[in-house]
Amino acid sequence: MVNPQMVMYEEEFNQIQTVVDHLVKSANARSVFIVDKNGQLIAASGDVEHLDTTSLASLTAGNIAATGGMAKLLKENEFATQFHEGERANVYIMLVGNRVILVVIFDAKSSLGLVRLRVKKASEELNHIFENLLKKVAEPGGESPFAEITDEDIDNLFND
Amino acid sequence: MSFINLMAREINCKIVYYGPGLCGKTTNLQYIYERTNPEAKGKMISLATETDRTLFFDFLPLALGEIRGFKTRFYLYTVPGQVFYDASRKLILKGVDGVVFVADSQIARMEANQESLENLRTNLAEQGYSLDKLPYVIQYNKRDMPDIGSVEELRELLNPTNVPEFEACARTGVGVFDTLKAVAKLVLTELKRGGP
Numbered sequence: 025m026v027n028p029q030m031v032m033y034e035e036e037f038n039q040i041q042t043v044v045d046h047l048v049k050s051a052n053a054r055s056v057f058i059v060d061k062n063g064q065l066i067a068a069s070g071d072v073e074h075l076d077t078t079s080l081a082s083l084t085a086g087n088i089a090a091t092g093g094m095a096k097l098l099k100e101n102e103f104a105t106q107f108h109e110g111e112r113a114n115v116y117i118m119l120v121g122n123r124v125i126l127v128v129i130f131d132a133k134s135s136l137g138l139v140r141l142r143v144k145k146a147s148e149e150l151n152h153i154f155e156n157l158l159k160k161v162a163e164p165g166g167e168s169p170f171a172e173i174t175d176e177d178i179d180n181l182f183n184d
Numbered sequence: 185m186s187f188i189n190l191m192a193r194e195i196n197c198k199i200v201y202y203g204p205g206l207c208g209k210t211t212n213l214q215y216i217y218e219r220t221n222p223e224a225k226g227k228m229i230s231l232a233t234e235t236d237r238t239l240f241f242d243f244l245p246l247a248l249g250e251i252r253g254f255k256t257r258f259y260l261y262t263v264p265g266q267v268f269y270d271a272s273r274k275l276i277l278k279g280v281d282g283v284v285f286v287a288d289s290q291i292a293r294m295e296a297n298q299e300s301l302e303n304l305r306t307n308l309a310e311q312g313y314s315l316d317k318l319p320y321v322i323q324y325n326k327r328d329m330p331d332i333g334s335v336e337e338l339r340e341l342l343n344p345t346n347v348p349e350f351e352a353c354a355r356t357g358v359g360v361f362d363t364l365k366a367v368a369k370l371v372l373t374e375l376k377r378g379g380p
Contacts, residue, residue, distance in 0.1 A: 032187070032192075033190055037192075038191075062187070063198075063279075066187075076226065079227050079229050079245075089278065090240070090275065093271055170251075173251060173252055177252060181248050181251055181368075182248075182365050
């Protein structure tokens with residue numbers, strides 16, 4: 025199969041969370057997300073309690089996928105960044121290492137210039153972490169944590 | 185491509201409902217949404233045209249419960265069925281873990297079913313997937329309509345490999361959860377084997 029399973033380990037998860045937490049502060053952002061290209065939320069930080077993060081993640085991935093499709097038609101490799109300007113909230117989106125999507129939501133307390141600057145550094149760090157993670161996932165012997173589940177376990181999930 | 189978060193003990197899988205225009209993909213998701221406990225579902229998102237035709241996708245996150253301490257979540261997507269939205273359909277298939285093909289049982293839609301199934305195979309192949317290797321089930325929808333083909337006819341045309349098949353009427357919900365359960369089981373069984 026073309027796509028290996030995406031597995032997130034504790035070590036990398038903590039590293040990613042540290043980068044994301046730091047980015048919220050340094051960019052003066054409202055919130056920051058990391059989303060995988062298939063729309064799964066990987067990490068979030070900042071004011072996320074009142075946000076529907078699952079839906080946002082899915083829509084962001086759809087957005088990036090559509091933009092990627094446009095890039096392909098225009099014979100571009102990718103459009104790595106997007107910026108959506110609202111009345112109160114702005115969204116800056118960046119594709120990191122063609123693998124994950126970094127989303128920064130900010131308001132008048134910050135500026136596009138500052139966000140761009142801080143995102144650049146964070147994306148380099150994230151790229152490095154995800155490269156290591158992918159190597160780890162691809163290593164042989166990394167047995168699926170689900171190898172031991174039984175048919176009964178699966179059936180039980182549907183028995184209510 | 186399933187996403188396993190060992191830290192948060194979560195497993196997320198993506199299921200795509202595919203099929204010709206107006207076959208009932210969105211209706212399947214709407215029924216699931218209506219009949220699922222509020223705590224087990226997220227918001228259903230539909231990116232549709234003004235006439236309620238799917239423009240990009242519908243999305244419904246479902247939490248099925250725990251399996252060996254892992255929260256199991258299924259993300260259900262539909263594709264736009266209309267022929268000219270092919271570029272969008274390809275995008276939705278990225279990272280898919282399981283496919284439901286929703287066929288329209290009406291005799292007048294047989295050609296559309298076949299075209300859509302062929303299109304599914306082509307679009308999957310473009311991304312290196314093979315429908316024969318993916319968790320995959322078929323739903324024969326609209327069994328309550330007049331002028332429908334028999335299950336035998338539909339099987340012969342659309343299910344030569346004999347994957348699990350279900351008769352359904354998505355508007356009233358008949359067969360909707362049977363279809364979902366079957367594909368979800370196949371996805372989890374595949375995960376157990378270490379794929380996809």
